[in-house]
Amino acid sequence: MKPREIAKKIIPAKLVHRLREYGASFDRRFIKLFAGTRFTSALYYLLFSREFGREQQAVLKGRLAYWQSLKNIERTCALLRRNTHRLEKGLIMRPRRPSFASDYIGETVSCFRDAAIAQTLNEAELQWAYDVLDEYFNCVTDTPKIAVARKVWTELHNKLPLTFKRTDAVPYPHETLPPCDITPEQLHVLFQRRRSVRWYQPQQVPLDEVHRAMSMASLAPSACNRQPFEFYVVQEPKRAAKIANMAGGTVGFAEQISNLIVVVGDLKAYPAERDRHCIYIDASLASMQLMLAFETMGIATCPINWPDIEFREKLLEQELGLTGEQRPVMLIAFGYADPTGGIPYSAKKSSTILGRFLDHDSH
Numbered sequence: 473m474k475p476r477e478i479a480k481k482i483i484p485a486k487l488v489h490r491l492r493e494y495g496a497s498f499d500r501r502f503i504k505l506f507a508g509t510r511f512t513s514a515l516y517y518l519l520f521s522r523e524f525g526r527e528q529q530a531v532l533k534g535r536l537a538y539w540q541s542l543k544n545i546e547r548t549c550a551l552l553r554r555n556t557h558r559l560e561k562g563l564i565m566r567p568r569r570p571s572f573a574s575d576y577i578g579e580t581v582s583c584f585r586d587a588a589i590a591q592t593l594n595e596a597e598l599q600w601a602y603d604v605l606d607e608y609f610n611c612v613t614d615t616p617k618i619a620v621a622r623k624v625w626t627e628l629h630n631k632l633p634l635t636f637k638r639t640d641a642v643p644y645p646h647e648t649l650p651p652c653d654i655t656p657e658q659l660h661v662l663f664q665r666r667r668s669v670r671w672y673q674p675q676q677v678p679l680d681e682v683h684r685a686m687s688m689a690s691l692a693p694s695a696c697n698r699q700p701f702e703f704y705v706v707q708e709p710k711r712a713a714k715i716a717n718m719a720g721g722t723v724g725f726a727e728q729i730s731n732l733i734v735v736v737g738d739l740k741a742y743p744a745e746r747d748r749h750c751i752y753i754d755a756s757l758a759s760m761q762l763m764l765a766f767e768t769m770g771i772a773t774c775p776i777n778w779p780d781i782e783f784r785e786k787l788l789e790q791e792l793g794l795t796g797e798q799r800p801v802m803l804i805a806f807g808y809a810d811p812t813g814g815i816p817y818s819a820k821k822s823s824t825i826l827g828r829f830l831d832h833d834s835h
Contacts, residue, residue, distance in 0.1 A: 526785055527799070531748050534739025534797035541740055542583065545590045548597060550741040552587060554696040555580040556601045559608050564643045570613040577621040581605065585628055596641075603641040666764055669772035670725045670805070671813025676707050677731050677806060681769055689762035694754040700741035701755035701801065703762070704734040704792055712805075718787050719776045719803055733804040734788070735759050739797040755801040766806055776803035 506516035517524055542551055555576055562572040573580075584601050587593040609622055686703055694700075706712045709730040716726035735758075737751025763773040778784075778800045788800055 523780070526780070526782060527748075530739055530797055530799055531745055533795070534741075534748075535743055535745075537740035537795075537797045538743045542586075545583075545587045545592055547592065547594050548699075549583060549587055549593060550698050550700070552580065552583045552593075552601050553597065553698050555583070556604045557697040559604050560643050563604070563607060563611065568611070571615050571618060572612065573608070574615050574617040577608070577618055578624075581621045581624050581628070585624065588628070599636065599639060600641040602636045603638055606638060607642045662764060662767060666767045666773070667815045668774040668818075669809045669813065669815065670774055671810040672728060672730060672772065672805070672807035673810055674709070674728070674730055675808050677771055677808070679707075681771065685762055685765040685769065685771070688765035689758045692754075692758040692761045694757070695747070695750045698741045698750070699754060699758070700738045700751045701758060702736050702738065704736055706732045706734070715788065715791060716776065716803060716805065718784050718791070719778055720781070720784060721777055721779075729805045729807070731805065731807045733762075733806065734792060735801040735804065736792070736794065737799045737801050739799065751799060752801055759802060759804060763804065763806075770808070771806055772809035774805040776805060778802050 502520075503516065506512040538550060541549065555573075558576065559573055559580070562568070565572075580601075584598075584605060587598055587601070605625065609625055612618060614622060682705055689703075690699065706715060707730065712729050712732040713727045715734065716722045716729045716732055719726075722729075735755050737755050739748065739751060742748065742750065759775065763775065766773050785800070788794065789798075794800075
């Protein structure tokens with residue numbers, strides 16, 4: 473039996489409750505001494521709390537893994553994705569400058585060359601980078617740095633057994649987007665239907681439907697198109713329930729969850745601390761699209777909050793085999809809803825509460 477479980481049996485619940493109340497009251501008074509400046513705030517977390525310890529270590533491990541990933545390119549490459557997207561933004565600028573991207577075009581071409589040699593990068597990702605680079609060199613006027621990169625790009629065609637041919641993976645006019653006949657009213661109905669469903673039929677969702685929903689979710693916006701997340705899909709009922717119970721807010725319904733996705737952010741996509749929150753932003757954008765995609769397919773969902781609690785982090789890390797730079801973002805239960813299962817009403821805030829219309833008279 474674990475120490476935590478032993479303590480629960482020995483210490484009376486009332487005493488535990490009182491100790492927690494006393495500790496919370498003391499902490500509220502104590503933090504007033506440290507919240508005034510950044511230095512004292514940092515001192516508080518250095519001396520009295522390690523709540524950010526895992527995140528700090530994950531950021532550093534992510535930075536190390538980022539640089540290592542450039543030496544050993546795998547299925548995806550954060551640097552190549554980011555720089556290719558930066559080139560795209562330069563190509564669509566109005567007016568477009570005759571020369572741009574001088575500071576990073578050299579590393580972009582070198583990274584593409586390494587990826588082409590390694591032959592480990594996802595084919596679609598490599599094709600996209602190829603098309604954008606080819607378009608770039610067709611449009612740009614040389615500077616000394618661009619000229620050096622152009623020479624490497626030209627030699628790459630001659631030396632490597634590349635089979636690339638230009639496709640349509642380049643910027644395109646807005647008017648060429650597929651037409652959309654979805655009305656705001658229809659979209660509102662979809663949003664109304666997408667509720668957090670906690671009661672499901674004991675039925676597995678076909679894998680091709682899961683792939684279909686994830687493909688639609690992948691169209692969500694992402695900072696510099698790095699998409700720093702993965703969907704860990706679990707469809708073995710006992711294992712899905714086990715993981716759902718790790719979240720802590722699933723008491724009473726976790727055992728009947730048969731289909732579960734763990735959304736995992738990857739800090740390996742970033743060389744600097746400034747972008748550490750992007751994994752949560754980008755993963756959440758994609759997760760919302762994933763849930764809406766499922767809803768259009770008649771598959772209900774329930775996002776499950778993942779609190780940053782050390783022992784829970786360790787449990788999930790061990791269960792999924794996560795590395796130090798990977799951070800769980802949320803869990804998503806999905807499946808075919810039990811028609812008789814209840815759904816919380818969950819009154820939402822109005823636009824007058826949510827919106828701050830800075831250019832209009834608040835009165």
